[in-house]
């Protein structure tokens with residue numbers, strides 16, 4: 246008697262689990278049912294210790310940069326999504342293999358019951374995680390829960406039956422044994438099963454993806470390029486004397502190129518018609534404001550450079566655009582806070598949150614609730630419909646997708662502060678070499694060949710007073726500074742270096758508005774933000 250092979254069982258289980266994921270994806274994209282693959286992963290990342298997450302982020306950033314895999318933020322998000330799929334897939338396959346071993350050991354033919362039991366074991370916790378808070382669903386909780394549990398039960402039953410079938414196909418019953426026929430039956434079963442599951446999986450993925458593409462297109466039309474502020478206005482420093490060295494990054498980051506960082510595997514679901522900003526806590530009367538209510542206030546426009554505390558020196562988790570919103574200082578009297586209130590706790594649709602002190606708001610009119618970037622409503626990725634802007638500090642303390650503001654009477658650590666990151670998260674001064682324009686040489690006054698070198702320098706809201714470039718450990722040479730878009734943005738610098746052939750190392754450093762020099766000592770991003778000098782070596 247031949248023992249039914251583990252490899253057949255593995256094949257059947259893997260195919261069916263892929264199908265389950267494909268069907269979940271399809272139902273999410275087409276009907277808004279919870280995509281448990283991401284919900285479960287996001288729930289897991291909330292539970293894991295902050296240290297481990299910081300390590301995970303740092304590793305991901307390092308690998309992406311070492312292998313040159315593209316922009317850090319979108320690549321990291323894809324990697325996260327792949328990990329989420331892997332977690333569910335591996336859980337399903339491991340569960341399925343256990344099921345198979347049990348069925349094979351007992352050979353009693355209770356495949357359906359056992360499969361149902363497996364569906365319950367995996368489905369109930371997944372359903373509970375979804376009930377606790379699904380970031381992906383746009384249907385009600387009950388509908389979501391029934392769908393998730395139902396899908397797992399069907400998966401379990403089909404899996405149990407299929408495995409039972411495999412086992413019985415391998416059973417040679419005494420005299421009637423005809424191994425050849427059995428083997429053909431088995432092969433036919435595997436081919437049919439594999440074909441059917443592959444078709445469903447691929448169809449689910451393709452249709453789901455098409456539905457998503459259509460939705461995105463509709464969103465694009467709404468915030469189309471033509472309607473952007475930058476499409477019809479020159480930048481305020483258009484006439485600045487210093488022009489960027491060719492190859493320097495764009496001074497004004499196009500919306501689709503702005504980095505994006507957030508805690509969930511996917512975007513929160515926000516229904517624009519139902520969205521309200523809720524104001525509660527230590528207030529005379531709780532308020533709900535619509536976006537239109539907020540837009541009745543005098544709008545405030547600020548050119549802002551935002552950066553992520555996980556940005557490595559010279560990394561791309563930094564961007565500049567024009568932010569529009571309402572100053573919180575201006576809004577404050579209308580919130581009618583009680584006298585005991587000292588802080589505002591700002592909560593987001595993805596359960597992210599941060600606390601801002603009233604003192605800070607009273608001292609700084611630039612702190613603002615933002616609803617537009619580059620003159621169009623915030624893109625979904627960037628916090629539609631409302632996010633906050635707080636000058637001088639990293640993105641980790643600036644919630645997107647704001648849903649409520651609660652007035653409280655004490656400070657509290659925010660989402661990332663709770664997980665061990667710096668309490669203040671002030672942006673360090675940083676400078677980056679974007680380009681050494683070896684193909685762009687110019688001829689200087691004394692007929693010498695000059696190589697334009699350039700990049701950015703940024704020190705939060707503190708300004709940049711000086712940038713210097715060093716070549717091969719020689720003297721520090723002062724670079725030219727372009728007038729920035731505002732006091733809150735990066736500054737473009739440029740230095741024309743007298744060409745010399747050979748291998749050279751270029752290093753840049755900057756000074757803050759008050760003359761303090763950039764921290765040269767290298768330190769990693771966690772937990773205070775990266776420091777150190779950016780340099781670039783090349784052979785000319």
Ligand SMILES: Nc1nc2c(c(=O)[nH]1)N[C@H]1C(S)=C(S)[C@@H](COP(=O)(O)O)O[C@H]1N2
Pocket residue numbers: 503504505506507508509551552553554593594595597598626627628639640641642643644645646647
């Ligand atoms: N609701 C919410 N807001 C958030 C985050 C988040 O995960 N959830 N991430 C923060 C972090 S760490 C950064 S760096 C900025 C990034 O903003 P961006 O994605 O628009 O560039 O958003 C901040 N606001």
Ligand SMILES: [Mo]
Pocket residue numbers: 506552553554555640641
């Ligand atoms: Mo961040």
